[in-house]
Each structure stands twice: as C-alpha cells, then as structure tokens.
Amino acid sequence: MTMPLFDIENLNIAFSGRTVVHDVGLTLERGEALGVVGESGCGKSVTFLASLGLLPGKAKATGRVRLAGEDILNVPAAALERIRGRRIAMIFQDPSSALNPVLRIGYQLGEALQLHRGLTGQAARQEAKRLLDDVGIPDAANRLNAYPHEMSGGQNQRVMIAMALAGEPDMLIADEPTTALDATVQAQILSLIDAIRRDRGMSVVLVSHDLGAVASVCERVAVMYAGRIVEMNTTEAIFDHPRHPYTRGLLSALPELTGPKRRLVPIRGSVPEPWNLPQGCAFQARCDGATTRCHQSLPELVPIDHSSQRVACHHPLPGAVMDDRYVA
Amino acid sequence: MTDFKHVSFALLAVDQVRKRYFARAGFLSTPKPVDAVVDVSFTVARGETLGIVGESGCGKSTTGRLALGLETPDGGNVRFDGEPLPQQGSPAWRAMRRRIQLVFQDPLAALDRRLPVTAQIRESLDIHAIGEPKARDERVLSLLTSVGLTKDHASRYPHELSGGQRQRVVIARALATGPDLLVCDEPVAALDVSIQAQVVNLLMDLQAELGLAMIFISHDLKVVRQVSHRVAVMYLGTIVEEADADVIFKDPRHPYTQALVASSPTPRQKMKAPLLLTGEPPDPAARPSGCPFHPRCPKVIDMCRTVTPTARQITPHHSLACHLTEPAMLEAMAP
Amino acid sequence: MIRFILSRLARAALTIFFVMTFSFIVLRLSGDPALIIMSPDAPPEAIIAFRKAWGLDDPIWLQYFHYFGAVLQGELGRSMRDGRSALVIVGERIPATLLLMIPALIVKVGIGIPAGVYAALHRNSRIDRLVMSFAVFGFTVPSFVLALVLVLVFSVGLGWLPTSGADSWRHAILPVLTLGIGGAAVLARFTRSAMLEILGQPYIRTASAKGLTWSAVVRGHALPNAAIPTITVLGFMVGSLLAGAVVVESVFAWPGVGRLLVVSVSNRDLSVVQVILLLVASTMVCANFAVDLAYGLFDPRIRQAPRGAGR
Numbered sequence: 001m002t003m004p005l006f007d008i009e010n011l012n013i014a015f016s017g018r019t020v021v022h023d024v025g026l027t028l029e030r031g032e033a034l035g036v037v038g039e040s041g042c043g044k045s046v047t048f049l050a051s052l053g054l055l056p057g058k059a060k061a062t063g064r065v066r067l068a069g070e071d072i073l074n075v076p077a078a079a080l081e082r083i084r085g086r087r088i089a090m091i092f093q094d095p096s097s098a099l100n101p102v103l104r105i106g107y108q109l110g111e112a113l114q115l116h117r118g119l120t121g122q123a124a125r126q127e128a129k130r131l132l133d134d135v136g137i138p139d140a141a142n143r144l145n146a147y148p149h150e151m152s153g154g155q156n157q158r159v160m161i162a163m164a165l166a167g168e169p170d171m172l173i174a175d176e177p178t179t180a181l182d183a184t185v186q187a188q189i190l191s192l193i194d195a196i197r198r199d200r201g202m203s204v205v206l207v208s209h210d211l212g213a214v215a216s217v218c219e220r221v222a223v224m225y226a227g228r229i230v231e232m233n234t235t236e237a238i239f240d241h242p243r244h245p246y247t248r249g250l251l252s253a254l255p256e257l258t259g260p261k262r263r264l265v266p267i268r269g270s271v272p273e274p275w276n277l278p279q280g281c282a283f284q285a286r287c288d289g290a291t292t293r294c295h296q297s298l299p300e301l302v303p304i305d306h307s308s309q310r311v312a313c314h315h316p317l318p319g320a321v322m323d324d325r326y327v328a
Numbered sequence: 329m330t331d332f333k334h335v336s337f338a339l340l341a342v343d344q345v346r347k348r349y350f351a352r353a354g355f356l357s358t359p360k361p362v363d364a365v366v367d368v369s370f371t372v373a374r375g376e377t378l379g380i381v382g383e384s385g386c387g388k389s390t391t392g393r394l395a396l397g398l399e400t401p402d403g404g405n406v407r408f409d410g411e412p413l414p415q416q417g418s419p420a421w422r423a424m425r426r427r428i429q430l431v432f433q434d435p436l437a438a439l440d441r442r443l444p445v446t447a448q449i450r451e452s453l454d455i456h457a458i459g460e461p462k463a464r465d466e467r468v469l470s471l472l473t474s475v476g477l478t479k480d481h482a483s484r485y486p487h488e489l490s491g492g493q494r495q496r497v498v499i500a501r502a503l504a505t506g507p508d509l510l511v512c513d514e515p516v517a518a519l520d521v522s523i524q525a526q527v528v529n530l531l532m533d534l535q536a537e538l539g540l541a542m543i544f545i546s547h548d549l550k551v552v553r554q555v556s557h558r559v560a561v562m563y564l565g566t567i568v569e570e571a572d573a574d575v576i577f578k579d580p581r582h583p584y585t586q587a588l589v590a591s592s593p594t595p596r597q598k599m600k601a602p603l604l605l606t607g608e609p610p611d612p613a614a615r616p617s618g619c620p621f622h623p624r625c626p627k628v629i630d631m632c633r634t635v636t637p638t639a640r641q642i643t644p645h646h647s648l649a650c651h652l653t654e655p656a657m658l659e660a661m662a663p
Numbered sequence: 664m665i666r667f668i669l670s671r672l673a674r675a676a677l678t679i680f681f682v683m684t685f686s687f688i689v690l691r692l693s694g695d696p697a698l699i700i701m702s703p704d705a706p707p708e709a710i711i712a713f714r715k716a717w718g719l720d721d722p723i724w725l726q727y728f729h730y731f732g733a734v735l736q737g738e739l740g741r742s743m744r745d746g747r748s749a750l751v752i753v754g755e756r757i758p759a760t761l762l763l764m765i766p767a768l769i770v771k772v773g774i775g776i777p778a779g780v781y782a783a784l785h786r787n788s789r790i791d792r793l794v795m796s797f798a799v800f801g802f803t804v805p806s807f808v809l810a811l812v813l814v815l816v817f818s819v820g821l822g823w824l825p826t827s828g829a830d831s832w833r834h835a836i837l838p839v840l841t842l843g844i845g846g847a848a849v850l851a852r853f854t855r856s857a858m859l860e861i862l863g864q865p866y867i868r869t870a871s872a873k874g875l876t877w878s879a880v881v882r883g884h885a886l887p888n889a890a891i892p893t894i895t896v897l898g899f900m901v902g903s904l905l906a907g908a909v910v911v912e913s914v915f916a917w918p919g920v921g922r923l924l925v926v927s928v929s930n931r932d933l934s935v936v937q938v939i940l941l942l943v944a945s946t947m948v949c950a951n952f953a954v955d956l957a958y959g960l961f962d963p964r965i966r967q968a969p970r971g972a973g974r
Contacts, residue, residue, distance in 0.1 A: 054871060100866040111883070152609075266529065
C-alpha cells in the first residue's frame with residue numbers, strides 16, 4: 001500500500017493546559033477529497049491549523065503529522081515555511097478579511113509567486129493574470145491593480161484560491177471557505193475547488209459545518225465532536241446510514257428543501273466543553289442509546305464493516321438502510 | 329397545508345413599496361441613489377409565515393424594516409390590520425410596537441450586556457404598561473418557560489448564556505407584548521445545526537399556539553422552507569417569484585429561484601454544474617435596465633434587457649415576474 | 664477632491680476664527696493690561712493715556728471690531744511692552760523652539776515606534792513589560808517633574824550639563840530629552856496597541872500560511888497597516904511643534920515661543936498672546952489636514968467606499 005500523502009496520528013492540542021483536540025488521526029491519499037464536519041468548537045479548524053504550525057504561541061500540539069512520510073509537526077520555522085504554500089496551501093473563512101486591505105491583489109499574488117516559483121516583474125504579472133483567469137475572475141489584467149475591498153467576497157475567495165495555487169501545492173486545506181458567502185457564490189466556489197482538484201490531482205481537505213457543502217465535493221467525511229473524530233466514512237454512507245448517534249442526530253436536525261416536511265429533531269442537551277469532558281464517551285449525556293459502558297469507557301475510533309469505515313461508539317447504529325431512520 | 333386560508337383578511341398588506349437610500353461611492357464624490365426596494369407587494373395573514381429569501385443586496389432586510397415600520401417607504405404603503413402604519417416616532421407608532429416585534433440575527437447585540445435577562449424582558453412590559461406591575465415578574469417567568477428556559481436562566485446576564493439561549497431570550501422578549509406579527513431577520517444564521525433546529529421548532533410551536541404571523545427572512549432556503557407557508561424570492565429589490573413553500577422549491581419557475589435551488593445541494597447529489605449561476609449578486613447601486621436578473625440569466629431573451637417584468641399570477645397561489653411566463657414558454661422552460 | 668479641500672479650508676477658517684475670538688474675549692476680561700504693564704506707582708494720567716492709546720476704553724465689541732478689521736488687513740497688533748510688531752516678536756522666537764522640538768520629535772519617533780513594535784512582537788516578554796512600564800511613566804510623570812529630575816541628576820549631581828539657558832548646544836540636551844522621553848512613551852504605547860490589533864487580523868495568518876518568513880510578514884503586511892493609526896498621533900505631535908514646550912521652555916529658561924507665551928500672558932501683552940494662539944491654531948489645522956490627506960494615501964479603503972461584499 002502506498003504511503004498516504006498526509007496523515008495525522010494521535011494529535012492532541014491544548015490551549016493553556018486545556019485540551020481541545022483529543023487523539024485525532026486521519027489519512028489523506030493523493031488526489032483525494034476529505035471533508036471534516038462538526039459544529040463550532042469541535043476542533044476541526046484547530047486540527048489543521050496545528051499541522052501548518054499556524055496556531056498561536058500558547059497552543060501546544062503533540063502527536064504526529066506527516067506529509068509524504070516526513071514529520072511536520074513542531075518542526076522549526078524554516079521547515080514550516082518551506083511547506084506552507086508550496087506543499088500544503090490553506091484558505092480561510094471570510095476572504096475579505098483574509099486579504100491585506102492596503103496591498104493590491106497583484107502584489108499579494110506576486111508575493112506568493114516570487115516566494116515559491118522565483119517569478120518577478122513581468123513574468124510574475126503574467127502568471128498572476130493566468131491564475132486569476134483560471135479561478136474565473138473576469139477582467140483579470142485590471143483586477144491585479146485592485147484592492148480587496150473593491151471586490152466582492154466571492155471574488156476575494158477566488159483570489160485566495162489563486163494565491164493558494166501559486167505555489168503549486170500537493171494539498172489544499174479549505175477552512176470554511178464558503179461560510180461568509182452568498183448561496184449562489186458558495187456553489188460556484190465549491191464547484192471551483194472540485195474542478196481544481198480534478199484538473200490538478202490535488203488533495204483537498206474541506207472543513208465545514210455545512211454537510212451539504214462537504215458532500216458536494218468530498219468522497220470521504222470525518223465527523224468531529226468535542227475534539228474527537230467520532231465517525232469516518234464515505235459521503236454516501238454517512239448520509240444514508242450514519243453509524244454514530246451524533247451523526248444521525250445532526251442529519252435529523254437538518255431541514256430539507258424537498259420531500260415531505262417533517263419536524264426537525266434537535267439533539268437534546270448541548271456540547272460539553274472540550275476540556276471538560278465526562279469520563280467515557282463525550283456524547284453520552286445526549287445519546288438515547290447510552291449505557292453504563294458508555295459512561296465508563298471511552299470508545300475508540302475503530303473500523304467497522306470495512307477498514308475505511310470507522311466509528312467511535314460502543315453501540316454503533318445498524319448499517320442497513322431503514323425507513324424512518326430520521327424520526328427520533 | 330395549514331388552514332389559514334379561511335382568513336381572507338390580511339394582517340399585513342404591503343403595496344408597491346419603494347425605498348431609496350443615498351450612498352457615497354467614495355469620500356470625495358457625490359452621493360448616488362440606491363434603490364433598495366422597488367415595487368414590492370405582499371400580504372401576510374394571521375397565523376401564517378411568509379418567508380423571504382435572497383442574497384446580499386436583494387433588499388430583504390430593508391423590506392423587513394419597512395414591514396415593521398422602522399423605515400418609511402418612499403412610495404407605496406404598508407397597512408397593518410387594515411390601518412396604514414402610523415407616522416414614525418408618533419405615540420400611535422410607539423403603541424403599535426406592541427403588535428409587531430423583531431427578532432434578528434445577533435442576539436448578543438440585541439440584548440443589553442449590563443442587564444440581567446429578566447430585566448430586559450420586563451422592560452417590554454413596563455414600557456407598554458402591560459398588566460399590573462406586581463404581576464409582571466410572574467409573566468416574565470412564564471415567558472421564559474414558554475421558550476424553554478428556566479428560572480436559573482432568569483437572573484443571568486447575556487454573556488453567561490449560550491447563543492441558542494440568548495436567542496430564546498430575544499424571542500421571549502419579543503413575545504412579552506403579545507404581538508400579532510413577528511419579523512425575524514436571519515434569526516438562526518449564527519447558530520449551530522442542532523440549536524438551529526431547536527429555535528426553528530420553538531418558533532413553529534409558538535406560532536401554532538399563539539396564532540402568530542411571521543415574516544421569516546433568511547438566505548438559507550432549507551430553513552425557510554421548513555418554517556414558511558409561503559415564500560417570496562427577492563432579487564435586487566424586487567420579488568421575482570412567490571408561491572407556497574412546498575411548491576416553490578420543488579418546482580421553481582423563475583430562473584433565479586432555479587439557480588438558488590441548484591446551489592443548495594442535497595447531500596445525496598453532487599452539484600450540477602450547468603445549473604450554477606455565473607457572476608455575483610449585483611450591486612444595488614448599479615441596477616441593470618429591464619429585468620434586474622437579465623445579466624446573469626441563462627434564459628435571457630432580448631425583451632428582458634429593456635422591459636422590466638411585472639409580477640403575474642400563474643396559478644392562484646404562485647406569482648412570477650418573468651417574461652417567460654406564456655403558458656407555451658413555461659412548458660418548454662420548466663426544469 | 665475640490666469639495667474636500669474647500670470644506671477643509673472652511674473648517675480651518677472657522678477654527679481659527681473661534682480661537683481668535685475666544686482668546687480675545689478671555690484676555691480682555693482677565694485683567695487690565697494698563698495696570699499690569701505700567702508700574703503700580705505710575706501717575707493716573709499716564710495710565711489713562713496708555714489706555715486711550717491702546718483703545719482699552721472702548722467697549723469690548725468695538726475693540727474686537729477694530730482688531731478683526733486690522734487682522735484682515737494683515738496687521739496683527741503690536742506688543743504693549745515695547746511697541747514692536749507682535750508678529751515679529753513671535754517670529755524671532757520660532758527658531759529657538761524648533762531647535763528643541765525637532766530633535767525631540769526625532770527622539771520620540773526614533774525610540775517610541777521601534778519600542779512599541781518590538782513590544783507587540785514579543786508580547787508578555789520582559790522587554791514588553793519594560794516598555795509598558797516606561798509608557799506608564801511617560802504618561803503619568805509631568806514634564807516639569809521629569810525636567811527637574813534630569814536637572815538634578817545631570818546638572819547638579821553629575822555636573823555634565825548646564826541647568827538652564829540657551830547659550831550652547833549643550834543647553835539643549837536636557838530639554839530635548841525631557842520632551843523626547845515623555846513623547847516616546849506615549850508613542851510606544853500607542854504603536855504597541857496598534858500593532859497588537861493588526862497582528863490579530865486574519866490577513867496576517869494568510870500571509871504566514873503563504874510561507875513567508877515571520878519578519879517578511881511583519882515588514883510587508885503588519886507595518887503598512889500599523890502606519891495608519893500611527894499617523895494620527897504623529898500628526899498631533901507635529902501640530903504641537905510650536906507650542907508643545909511651554910512648560911519645558913519655562914523650566915529651562917529656553918527663549919522660545921512657549922516661554923514667550925507664559926511671559927506675555929502674565930503681562931497681559933494681548934497682541935503677542937493672540938499671535939501665538941493664532942500660530943498654534945494654524946499649525947494644528949495644517950497638521951490635521953496633512954493627516955487627512957495621508958490617510959487617503961496609506962489606506963485605500965478611505966479613498967472609496969467598499970463594493971457590496973458577500974453576505
């Protein structure tokens with residue numbers, strides 16, 4: 001079996017002594033698109049910020065993060081700088097604030113091009129224009145002279161993507177890339193990410209709270225809850241037969257656009273603070289199927305049915321398709 | 329289908345309203361007129377929810393404010409319970425605040441940081457002199473219970489509550505005066521999925537119990553469909569399509585509605601690229617001629633560029649503002 | 664652009680008008696110049712003659728009217744003490760003040776800004792805490808206290824520098840230091856908070872994520888943004904170039920505009936005081952105007968309103 005492009009093993013992240021990410025592990029193959037979903041505070045963004053060393057000083061990460069077999073967690077700054085943008089690129093939420101407001105787009109793109117491909121002057125400008133064309137920005141040549149506030153959120157996100165592509169990375173991490181954008185623009189950006197991935201064979205990690213967004217781009221999905229991965233499976237499987245009660249709870253709480261209207265079923269209770277988890281399963285207080293075993297021992301993320309399907313639950317839900325599965 | 333149809337009398341009737349703002353393009357230039365809302369008409373019956381969807385710049389929030397009476401329209405009129413809305417700032421207008429209340433997106437901003445929750449709810453009762461002063465604290469508690477909070481929450485400050493709890497407080501406060509109409513502007517946008525579900529259920533339960541009418545403004549089609557009886561889709565200040573909630577998303581007729589539906593993928597289907605819209609939601613300061621949607625419309629014809637379509641009823645409960653509404657053309661264009 | 668300049672000029676004129684009128688009224692209400700300038704045992708006729716010569720018997724509105732008319736013609740009055748043109752008297756003192764203020768400004772900027780930036784980059788380190796304590800010191804210790812302490816240490820104690828006067832370049836060192844240290848503290852504190860706020864912005868993370876070295880991120884992305892709020896403070900400091908040294912000049916008996924102001928006020932030498940106030944108001948107004956223009960230069964967002972962004 002070939003080495004995965006990117007893998008995380010036993011990752012623990014703590015802020016000032018409080019652990020927010022517990023024992024997270026996942027792998028990403030070349031050309032694969034992995035979605036990481038979860039509600040706010042579940043640790044999904046922090047996990048990937050840690051792998052690029054972008055967390056603030058008071059965060060401590062332990063465990064292993066490897067890129068093509070090479071350790072990249074807690075390596076010195078110079079090593080991280082070689083990876084960022086050139087091998088792993090990251091784009092963020094709210095693109096209009098993620099771009100420097102006093103520098104022109106062309107300059108910000110040029111910076112990446114010079115850094116990673118040594119391009120300057122006219123060559124850099126031409127390449128910047130080509131990148132903007134690739135990401136679908138009309139009138140690219142003029143846009144190079146524009147400032148971020150002169151463009152819309154959707155266009156700024158395209159610029160971020162262009163900047164990410166400038167270094168021709170192996171992998172793109174998109175952290176809530178569409179959350180601050182309008183619906184039709186969201187769809188365009190997701191479609192763009194999908195197209196880029198297919199054209200360049202790039203791996204993509206899409207972090208989002210929006211299952212629909214993730215489903216449209218990713219083949220596999222990891223569901224996180226209170227700092228842990230609780231389920232990992234193919235997209236179809238996650239939606240058709242979720243195995244973890246939390247995943248099922250999330251799906252039942254989502255309204256649908258078509259089909260019979262049903263009452264939404266929220267998950268009772270609320271998310272515990274990741275640093276204040278009960279003994280045993282973090283979801284026990286909110287789970288209808290919790291037993292004494294759930295209170296006492298923490299379920300591990302283990303394969304179920306298939307090696308690529310994993311659930312962290314002592315009593316995973318049945319895999320067969322059921323009719324009224326969304327009714328509590 | 330809910331049985332609101334027997335009530336023929338509209339609680340809120342908005343008729344051809346317009347609202348224009350003036351915005352500076354730069355700090356050195358003259359202000360330019362921006363038509364935020366253009367010829368918008370709709371009605372809301374008692375106990376019914378009208379959902380308004382659209383992207384940024386479509387004017388849905390402005391429409392909400394016009395319905396509330398927080399802004400005066402530049403043209404057209406708004407009638408509430410048969411009477412025109414009173415002059416802003418007048419005693420009649422202040423008295424009317426009891427009957428139309430607002431819930432919006434950021435509950436932390438809507439609540440006073442320095443006052444405990446019960447004081448804020450009680451304030452509504454005090455201002456409108458509802459009930460005996462002594463009985464008001466009781467009423468506050470019963471309001472909190474009706475939104476699913478407990479006595480413990482009562483004495484807390486807003487920052488000590490979670491986002492979902494805060495939004496419940498805002499709803500409780502809005503309900504304190506016993507309003508007939510609740511205008512909700514993105515009330516669940518900032519909430520996690522599960523909390524969203526709780527608040528959505530709460531609003532629907534309250535509506536059933538109290539006979540509340542609601543205007544639910546949101547960009548999230550799925551939530552709007554869940555909550556609304558009827559839905560109006562807005563684009564650049566006009567309503568482009570209006571129909572029953574189940575119909576409009578299952579069988580959208582306006583190309584923009586079709587694009588919105590296509591952008592909201594269901595988990596089991598990948599997005600169909602040909603249906604995706606190109607371009608950006610437009611700048612209200614730069615209105616196109618003719619149909620406001622024509623620059624992005626995949627089905628544009630010459631007429632669209634010059635003549636603005638008016639809303640026409642294609643069925644008794646479905647109106648559409650699009651030139652492609654000839655029955656024969658409709659057949660050919662249906663998705 | 665024209666509208667902007669014209670509106671700013673109009674505002675400037677209004678400010679100066681207010682300063683003029685206000686100072687005119689207050690000065691004339693605060694005591695009889697005749698009695699103060701002429702010695703107490705001058706004969707009553709001399710006092711009456713003095714008053715008449717300077718028009719001090721006229722009702723105040725008439726005095727103001729004459730004054731205003733004179734100003735519009737460029738005649739800014741004469742000193743009541745020696746009869747010379749007030750403008751000339753003040754003009755003579757400007758170089759001395761600038762000799763203190765410009766080096767002081769260099770000290771403020773040269774120490775204050777780097778200290779603030781460094782403190783922000785090494786937040787909560789020992790240097791940061793040192794800088795912050797220094798800043799508090801600069802805010803709280805009045806300039807005359809600092810001046811006197813420096814005099815005690817360097818003049819009286821160590822004998823390295825002279826106590827007061829303006830005879831040699833050595834005399835300038837202590838006043839410049841006094842002014843510079845206080846201002847550097849203020850600037851350091853201000854620069855630090857501006858930098859901290861900027862370092863917390865999303866675009867800094869984007870720049871790091873691109874693979875830039877931290878120093879490139881600070882130089883290329885953080886500092887250009889930090890310039891914007893710093894300009895305000897600098898503008899203020901430049902605006903007070905002419906009158907910011909009143910206390911220090913008095914303590915060190917430095918013959919500048921500030922000292923002249925103190926002396927003229929106590930002598931009720933009205934015209935001179937008015938000229939100084941006018942000068943200060945004009946300098947401030949010009950500095951503000953320059954700051955407004957500089958904003959436009961440094962912050963492209965101010966040049967034009969943002970386009971409709973995403974939701």
